[in-house]
Amino acid sequence: MSLSPRFRLLLGAAILVLVLLPLLGQPYLIYLLTMSLIFGIFAMAYDLLYGFTGLVSFGHSVFYGLPAYAMGMVAVTVFKYPNPLVMIAAAMLTGLVLGCLIGFVCTFARGIYMALVTFAFAQIIELLVLHDPWGITQGENGIMGLRAAPLSLGGLTVDLFSGVGLYYLVLGLIIASYLVIRALVNSPLGDVFKGIKQNEERLLSLGYNPRPYKVAAFGLSGMFAGLAGAMAVFLNNSIVPSMVDWAVGAEILLITIMGGAGTLIGPIAAAFLIIFAESYAASYLGGGNWVYVMGGLYIAVVMFLPGGIFRTRYLKKAFV
Amino acid sequence: MTSLIITQILNGLTIGLIFALVAIGLTIVMGLMEVVNFAHGSFYMFGGYITFFVFSAVGSFWLGLVVAPVACAILGLGLYYAIIRPLRKRHPLEPLVALVGVAMICRQLIRNIWGAEPKLLPIPFGRVQVSLAGAEFTYPIYFFVVMGVGVAALLALYLLFRKSDVGIRCLAAIQDRDTAMSMGVNVDRIGSLMLVIVMGVAGLAGGLVGPIFSVYPTMGLELIGLLFVIAIVGGLGSIGGAVIAGVTIAMTKSISSIFVSGNISDILAYCVLLAILLIRPRGIMGLATVME
Amino acid sequence: MSAGQATPILETRDLLLHFGGVVATDHVSFGLPEGQVRALIGPNGAGKTSFFNLLTGVLRPQGGRIFFKGRDITHMPPYRRVKLGIGRSFQVVNLFPELTVKENVQIAVQASLKQKNHLFERVERQEISRRTDEILSQYEWIRDPDQEAGALIYPEQKKLETILALALEPELVLLDEPTAGVDENDIGLITDMINTLSQNRTILLTDHDIKFVMKIAQRITVMDQGRIISEGTPSEVASDPRVDECYFGGLVECQTTYSS
Incomplete structure (x- = not known):
């Protein structure tokens, strides 16, 4: 999967535009862009699992929301140690460990049955978060006031955790994540992931036990999803139970399929499309009528762009 | 205490049968056409609202219960031709995305017409004195009616799949689509017919629960996840499995709710499902390997 | 095929597999000495592919045992058998x-x-x-x-x-119909591949192309209805009346129907 020069040029131009956009100085635009990039990271994490390894998860909200709660534990409810780097590390570690654990359990089953085990986990975790039996999640109220203090590096203070600073941080992280995930799927390990998707039986007959690889795919996907969750916490300065709502997991599944599973860039593009469409539709159409636009968008993309926006014949011919 | 437990068992049975009725539709559509019909819950909701509409316009709940399945069946045919048929050659998750869109639109449509507040249908009949296992209590007659209608509908579905030509073909296609197709089973035609039937059944179920839970715009969406789990835990294409799974879930929830709060009883219900899925990775009565 | 190889590299004892009422392998006992090129032939539905799937672990037998290099591998998952040295190709691509x-x-x-x-x-x-x-x-x-x-x-x-x-x-190569759907030229190529390979490996193959099998195999095992009905050198098998029976008129005619 090497990128054609034309595609590289387009990608470079997109990054340049993203770097320059904050100059417009519109806070709401920055907020939406940051949210889109966060969902872009999340969608790539999902794409790693679904698009490349072929494993469907209906419970990815867990890997986005629980790492956020892990940050809440670190910073507010349990350890009260609001160091941003520790918080991010805790979130990614939580995503990784959780991914491996849930991956280990759910890969006992296969196909749609496996997907449903992930769903059952998501439901249980969402209910636990709401019920808050151990006083960690603060139930329906969520956790507030998490934004880390600006980093001070020898007299120079940089605020990377709000506004434009956070935007550039997330932009940097999405580029880094893209490069890491791309290197991963093009590595020998990535070949095994793709092998699981395309022909698991053949992989067995070549001497691979697919399960550890599936667990690894879950773990890695969980780790990047956790990173996305961590950034969302900084952006919103709060952790709310809706982050573990299974609808979040469903949305990221939709975004990945809309964008074109297995293309990485496609899901990112779809994340921008969905976040912006949702926000603008909501601001122009009152009374929840923006839902018509979103519902129509889901239907239209599937109907008219088979294989997702990034898999259409036109784009494939032009860029890949 | 005994009477409370028995009441909860009866409640669990009633709700479980309703769950099973709706879930069977999901499992048949999934098994036959490989379509994960996220809009299924919307038809359950339509059934409830159509019943409510007929009731408020004409004053007869029972007429509503007749109109709802018919209307839902017709709407189901529309869904088939608008969304499912054009997408039938795609990867199974692509129709899912479109159907999520449909479900979103349906919910908002209902909200725009009838508002977000629940509409309660009056419960027909009164309560009856029950003496069972040494306990004396009163129980709404309507719940027994729901159980009766539910069992009758399940029986009708069972006969459809075991005795009728089209039902047997449908089961054959669920078990092995390619072989069935090579033997001349027209999966598309059977698919459209089945969709009409199961959407009608979902509409009936939605009408039936009106007096129990009331009808509200999110009634379908909040149930759909649970219904999927019931459908698949039961085993694709299996009516018996869906009934067992549906009743198990409803029982777990209703009985445990005596002792623990609502959230915990939901958690328990999902733990039971998780256990079943891990012990029998292809469902209670799993026969098909589709979508693995 | 040298003398004095007492223990076969691959051995099955009483291998039994049935799907419902259909018997796929009926108490098959089979031995394959190291270094041999062995062909497994038989009419369609004779149980060759099922037998292959049992050897590689895709299917598990209802009875009997499988030994590879003296180790009992009957209940080993497919990927571990590969690690031990059994490789396979598939009939369908x-x-x-x-x-x-x-x-x-x-x-x-x-x-x-x-x-x-x-x-x-x-x-x-x-x-x-x-x-x-x-x-x-x-x-x-x-x-x-x-x-x-x-x-x-x-x-x-x-x-x-x-x-x-x-x-x-792998030390043991299982080839399931390597020539199916391949033209004359490529059969030559595959023959060369197998000949080179057989210098230091054991090969078990199935094929419908009898000419190819006769040329390449040192010994042939014939299966019919889940049972081994004959075994020997190519010429021995060709003159075995039991083989004629199951192939309706002999291997030579069979050749014309299958390789067309």
């Missing part, structure tokens, strides 16, 4: 369609390396790509190794299928 030819071979090569961390270490990765290139360079027909395997024409996919099995460098 069974590749990774969206991976390139090179990546297909690479997956097989990296599977053959024993080191656990081979997916991460740089040296190992260089070794993987070196051996992949080495294998690819042996086959002239592979013009574009960066082509997706799914885009190859059928005979090429079939050959790639066999290459994948060989890339594992």
Whole structure:
């Protein structure tokens, strides 16, 4: 999967535009862009699992929301140690460990049955978060006031955790994540992931036990999803139970399929499309009528762009 | 205490049968056409609202219960031709995305017409004195009616799949689509017919629960996840499995709710499902390997 | 085939497999000495592919045992049998369609390396790509190794299928109909491949092309209705009346129907 020069040029131009956009100085635009990039990271994490390894998860909200709660534990409810780097590390570690654990359990089953085990986990975790039996999640109220203090590096203070600073941080992280995930799927390990998707039986007959690889795919996907969750916490300065709502997991599944599973860039593009469409539709159409636009968008993309926006014949011919 | 437990068992049975009725539709559509019909819950909701509409316009709940399945069946045919048929050659998750869109639109449509507040249908009949296992209590007659209608509908579905030509073909296609197709089973035609039937059944179920839970715009969406789990835990294409799974879930929830709060009883219900899925990775009565 | 090889590399005892009422292998006891090229033939539905699937672990028998190099592998999962040295190709083309030819071979090569961390270490990765290139360079027909395997024409996919099995460098190679759907030219190529291979490996193959089987196999086992009905050198088997019976008129006529 090497990128054609034309595609590289387009990608470079997109990054340049993203770097320059904050100059417009519109806070709401920055907020939406940051949210889109966060969902872009999340969608790539999902794409790693679904698009490349072929494993469907209906419970990815867990890997986005629980790492956020892990940050809440670190910073507010349990350890009260609001160091941003520790918080991010805790979130990614939580995503990784959780991914491996849930991956280990759910890969006992296969196909749609496996997907449903992930769903059952998501439901249980969402209910636990709401019920808050151990006083960690603060139930329906969520956790507030998490934004880390600006980093001070020898007299120079940089605020990377709000506004434009956070935007550039997330932009940097999405580029880094893209490069890491791309290197991963093009590595020998990535070949095994793709092998699981395309022909698991053949992989067995070549001497691979697919399960550890599936667990690894879950773990890695969980780790990047956790990173996305961590950034969302900084952006919103709060952790709310809706982050573990299974609808979040469903949305990221939709975004990945809309964008074109297995293309990485496609899901990112779809994340921008969905976040912006949702926000603008909501601001122009009152009374929840923006839902018509979103519902129509889901239907239209599937109907008219088979294989997702990034898999259409036109784009494939032009860029890949 | 005994009477409370028995009441909860009866409640669990009633709700479980309703769950099973709706879930069977999901499992048949999934098994036959490989379509994960996220809009299924919307038809359950339509059934409830159509019943409510007929009731408020004409004053007869029972007429509503007749109109709802018919209307839902017709709407189901529309869904088939608008969304499912054009997408039938795609990867199974692509129709899912479109159907999520449909479900979103349906919910908002209902909200725009009838508002977000629940509409309660009056419960027909009164309560009856029950003496069972040494306990004396009163129980709404309507719940027994729901159980009766539910069992009758399940029986009708069972006969459809075991005795009728089209039902047997449908089961054959669920078990092995390619072989069935090579033997001349027209999966598309059977698919459209089945969709009409199961959407009608979902509409009936939605009408039936009106007096129990009331009808509200999110009634379908909040149930759909649970219904999927019931459908698949039961085993694709299996009516018996869906009934067992549906009743198990409803029982777990209703009985445990005596002792623990609502959230915990939901958690328990999902733990039971998780256990079943891990012990029998292809469902209670799993026969098909589709979508693995 | 030298004398004095007491223990066979592969042995089955009383292997029983049935699907409902249909018996696929009916108490099959079978031995294969090391270094031999053995063909397993029989009419369609004789149980050859089921027998292969039992050997590789895709199916589990209801009764009987399988031994490989003296080890009981009856209940071993497929991937562990491969690690022990059993490689296979499939009757129906069974590749990774969206991976390139090179990546297909690479997956097989990296599977053959024993080191656990081979997916991460740089040296190992260089070794993987070196051996992949080495294998690819042996086959002239592979013009574009960066082509997706799914885009190859059928005979090429079939050959790639066999290459994948060989890339594992197994001690025992199971080839399920290597010539099915392949033209005369390529049969020659596959024959050469197998001949080179048989110098230091044991080979068990099934095929419907009797001419090919007669030429390449040192010994032939004939199956019918789940049972072994005959075994011997090609000429012995060809003159066995029981074989004539199951093939309705002898191997030679059979040849014309199957290879057309």
